[in-house]
Amino acid sequence: MATDATEPKQVTYARVNELVLNMLKPPKGGWYCLFAMCFCAFLWGFGSFVKQLLMGMHVAGINQPISWGVYITNFVFWVGIAHSGTLISAVLYLFRARFRMPIYRLAEAMTVFAVLTAGLFPLIHVGRPWFAYWLLPYPNERALWPNFRSPLLWDVFAVSTYLTVSTTFFIVGLIPDIAVARDKAKSFFRKTLYSITSLGWTGNHKQWKHYMSAYLFFAGLATPLVVSVHSVVSWDFAMGNVPGWHATIFPPYFVAGAIFSGVAMVLTLIIPLRKVFGLEELVTPFHFEGMVKLILLTSGIVTYAYSTEFYIAWFSNNQFEKYQFWFRPFGEFKAAFWGMFFCNCLAPQTLWFKRLRSNITYLFIMSIIINIGMWLERFNIIFTSLSREFIPAMWGSYNFSWVEAGITVGAFGWFGMYMLLFIKFFPSVAICEIKELLPPPMRNKEAAH
Amino acid sequence: MIGAEKMSGSNVVVGVYTYLDDVLNAVEKIKEAELDYRVFSPVARHEIEEVTFPEKSNVRRFTLTGGILGCTFGFGLAILCSLDWPMRVSSKPIVSIPAFFPVGYECTILFAALATMLGILHFCRLPDLLRKVGYDPRFSEDKFGLVVGSTHEQLDEIQQFLKESGADEVDVREAL
Numbered sequence: 313m314a315t316d317a318t319e320p321k322q323v324t325y326a327r328v329n330e331l332v333l334n335m336l337k338p339p340k341g342g343w344y345c346l347f348a349m350c351f352c353a354f355l356w357g358f359g360s361f362v363k364q365l366l367m368g369m370h371v372a373g374i375n376q377p378i379s380w381g382v383y384i385t386n387f388v389f390w391v392g393i394a395h396s397g398t399l400i401s402a403v404l405y406l407f408r409a410r411f412r413m414p415i416y417r418l419a420e421a422m423t424v425f426a427v428l429t430a431g432l433f434p435l436i437h438v439g440r441p442w443f444a445y446w447l448l449p450y451p452n453e454r455a456l457w458p459n460f461r462s463p464l465l466w467d468v469f470a471v472s473t474y475l476t477v478s479t480t481f482f483i484v485g486l487i488p489d490i491a492v493a494r495d496k497a498k499s500f501f502r503k504t505l506y507s508i509t510s511l512g513w514t515g516n517h518k519q520w521k522h523y524m525s526a527y528l529f530f531a532g533l534a535t536p537l538v539v540s541v542h543s544v545v546s547w548d549f550a551m552g553n554v555p556g557w558h559a560t561i562f563p564p565y566f567v568a569g570a571i572f573s574g575v576a577m578v579l580t581l582i583i584p585l586r587k588v589f590g591l592e593e594l595v596t597p598f599h600f601e602g603m604v605k606l607i608l609l610t611s612g613i614v615t616y617a618y619s620t621e622f623y624i625a626w627f628s629n630n631q632f633e634k635y636q637f638w639f640r641p642f643g644e645f646k647a648a649f650w651g652m653f654f655c656n657c658l659a660p661q662t663l664w665f666k667r668l669r670s671n672i673t674y675l676f677i678m679s680i681i682i683n684i685g686m687w688l689e690r691f692n693i694i695f696t697s698l699s700r701e702f703i704p705a706m707w708g709s710y711n712f713s714w715v716e717a718g719i720t721v722g723a724f725g726w727f728g729m730y731m732l733l734f735i736k737f738f739p740s741v742a743i744c745e746i747k748e749l750l751p752p753p754m755r756n757k758e759a760a761h
Numbered sequence: 762m763i764g765a766e767k768m769s770g771s772n773v774v775v776g777v778y779t780y781l782d783d784v785l786n787a788v789e790k791i792k793e794a795e796l797d798y799r800v801f802s803p804v805a806r807h808e809i810e811e812v813t814f815p816e817k818s819n820v821r822r823f824t825l826t827g828g829i830l831g832c833t834f835g836f837g838l839a840i841l842c843s844l845d846w847p848m849r850v851s852s853k854p855i856v857s858i859p860a861f862f863p864v865g866y867e868c869t870i871l872f873a874a875l876a877t878m879l880g881i882l883h884f885c886r887l888p889d890l891l892r893k894v895g896y897d898p899r900f901s902e903d904k905f906g907l908v909v910g911s912t913h914e915q916l917d918e919i920q921q922f923l924k925e926s927g928a929d930e931v932d933v934r935e936a937l
Contacts, residue, residue: 325803325903449842457842461850466863469835473867477874484881488901492803495898511882512889514896517800517813522884524805525818529877533824533870540870544863747804753903755780755927 323593325747332489332741333496335589339736342588350728357722360715361436369439373713377706378698382716383437386723388690389573390430391471391545392566393683395538396574396606397423398478401485402534405527411602413749414594417489417742418585419578420482425730426577427475429723434467436719463547470544474537481530487513488523489739505737539563542570549693555636556697559624565617572610572656573686575603579679581731583672585740594741597670604669607682611660614689618657632702640696644709648692655685768910769797773895773936774919776928778905781808783927787907788812790922796915799895801906820880827876828869835868836861895934904929910936 323331339347364371374381397419404412412419435441447468449457458465491513494506513519543563550562579600586595625637640649659681663669699708734740778784784800785808791798792812800809839861847855881887895908907928911919916933923931 329902449838455845457846459848460839460843460864461848461853461857461860466867469864469867473871476871480874480878484878487887492901495901507890511887512891512893513885513887514889514893515801515803515900517802517809519885519887520802520805521810521814522818522820523881524810526820526824526877526881529820529824530874533874533877536866537870540863540866547863744804748806752781752804752806752808753779754782756782 323750325750325753328594328743328746328750329492329496331591331594332739332743332746333493335591335735335740336493336502336737343732343736347729347732350725350732353721353725354729355722355725356718357720357725360718360722364436364439364715364719365441371713371715373711373716375708375710377701377708378695378710380437380694380698381710382691382712382720383433385687385690385694386720387430387433387437388545388566388694389687390426390433390723390727391542392570392573392686392690393577394423394426394430394474394478394574395542395567395570396578397421397426398474398481398534398538399571399574400578401481402531403538405531406535409602410749411599413599413745414591414741415578415582415599415603416745417485418582418740419574420478420485421731421734421740422574422577422581423478424475424482425727425734426574427471427478428730429727431471431475432723432726463544463551466544467548470541474541477530477534477537481534484523484527484530485742486738487511488515488744489742491515492743493739509738538571539567542566549697554697554701555630555632556621556640556693559621561617561620561624565614568610568613568617569656569686569689572607572614573683575606575610576679576682576686579603579675580683583676583679585735591741594746597672600672600675601669604663604675607660607678608663611656611682615657618653636697636700639700640692643696644699645692645696648688648695652685652688652692655681656689659685768799768894768908768936770910770912770915770936772911772913772916773934774909774911774916774923775895775897775932775934776907776909776923776926777897777899777930777932778907778928779903780927781806781905784905784907785809785812787923787926787928790926791907791909796919797910799906799908801896801900801908803901803903803905818884820877820884823876823880823883824873827879828873830876831872832865832869834872835865838868839864894936 372381372383374383397416400412400419401416401423404416435444438444447458447465458468487510490506490510494503494510497503497506543566546562546566549557550559552558582595586592622637625633628634640646659678663675663678668674695710699710701707776784776787778787781802784802788798788800788809789812800813802809836858840856843855843857843861849855895906897904897906900906907923909919909923911933920931920933
């Protein structure tokens with residue numbers, strides 16, 4: 313399994329088409345099994361949600377003082393997952409990082425579907441989702457407007473902008489590749505689907521010129537979103553005067569954590585996909601090496617952020633902060649803290665060893681460990697701080713409910729269903745961008761560059 | 762069918778090329794003869810861009826306009842809503858620009874991105890589901906295409922030229 317991390321060997325333009333379009337062939341038993349599993353998980357989640365709608369919020373474990381529970385943990389987790397997609401597709405595009413090419417389409421799809429999943433949780437959490445439109449500034453008879461100084465409203469703007477922009481960026485990137493699928497499609501259904509969704513793209517010189525120019529602008533516009541959206545999500549916490557939350561380190565700490573978990577999720581998705589569809593020629597250890605470097609960097613940043621939080625709690629001499637940061641490693645939720653510390657700080661350090669990071673199976677396991685760690689990080693931030701605020705009379709505890717567990721598992725099913733459908737209907741590896749990496753066919757070979 | 766672009770002449774001559782340098786040399790000559798042409802390629806290549814369209818794309822104007830509109834909209838919305846329903850918290854001003862910055866910032870990006878999308882559709886003449894003048898499905902795989910608009914009298918000369926310039930295949934079609 314272990315191989316050298318070199319650049320991918322050269323393939324021809326036609327071979328790239330063949331390899332990627334091969335993924336769009338009619339699904340086999342394994343795909344149906346996975347889809348059925350995701351659908352069952354989704355049904356469990358949907359059933360749990362209906363139960364909560366019918367019986368009220370008491371069926372969820374949230375209480376006073378822990379009024380933000382698993383749902384908000386899941387919201388932050390899924391928004392975080394979404395982030396690395398934009399990082400890989402936009403930021404690394406601007407930096408011309410060659411390792412992004414075969415993975416960025418999947419990362420973008422992951423972004424769009426993860427934001428769709430994240431968007432469900434505030435609606436589920438508010439209890440009466442049919443009033444969700446109250447969040448938006450719309451004219452009404454009492455001239456009531458939302459509070460534009462609230463981070464919760466910033467979040468509405470940030471997440472909805474992020475969903476719209478990342479979806480647009482994703483669709484724009486897909487157009488030339490869908491045209492490739494259109495030209496090779498045989499069935500009437502696929503031919504029609506791809507003809508409509510490719511918008512009649514032909515790849516003439518004017519189209520490419522405007523397209524590449526616009527793509528660069530999209531990358532430039534999406535890049536500040538990578539930083540801004542999770543910063544705004546972090547302000548949901550940091551703007552509140554709660555011990556453990558009210559810290560200026562939160563925005564960079566959240567952004568780094570988001571990239572950390574998102575890159576791990578890309579690995580979780582691309583490793584099995586590469587194996588199942590035989591993409592070893594396109595996704596090589598060179599690409600994994602690039603992702604591992606990102607993981608090591610962001611793991612270092614989150615570890616530094618955790619340490620800074622403890623140091624500042626001690627250095628500030630604020631008794632509430634000091635107690636909070638004693639409670640995290642030694643209090644009721646200590647398992648979450650130490651789990652987080654192991655998964656996010658210690659385990660990724662093994663990737664410094666070349667033998668381990670070039671082992672694809674080990675990388676896959678590590679990606680799952682990191683995602684568990686990042687979920688625990690959000691759990692740790694929300695639960696420990698809310699259960700130990702200022703007044704001991706207001707301290708509280710928390711019991712999970714099956715409804716919350718069902719909705720959490722259901723969200724993975726919902727996300728998985730979208731990913732599986734996308735993989736089977738649209739090119740999940742960027743055909744045209746991989747071709748850009750290859751030397752063009754030249755009669756005069758010396759002119760190729 | 763939004764704004765599909767016509768080619769001049771009653772016919773088009775389609776040359777299918779395997780090699781990029783062949784098509785680039787042919788384009789240079791076609792440009793000198795001031796004929797209407799399109800180059801199709803399976804991938805964006807800067808060599809083609811330098812020969813065919815060295816000017817800057819006007820998509821940037823759409824992006825800038827969208828960004829300015831979005832910024833005005835975001836800050837305007839927050840300011841007007843706050844003035845219409847003043848919520849006095851501590852002694853903070855009703856129009857709190859730093860607090861409105863996230864909304865203004867997000868709207869700037871949102872509007873700029875949507876305007877860029879409109880820019881692509883406008884300048885790439887999309888959607889154009891039916892009029893693919895001179896297009897061949899091989900142009901999305903591994904072949905380059907040079908399509909030249911031609912009058913009836915020029916047909917033979919252009920066909921001859923494309924063959925000599927290294928085209929694997931030359932074909933004549935109606936210009937639509």
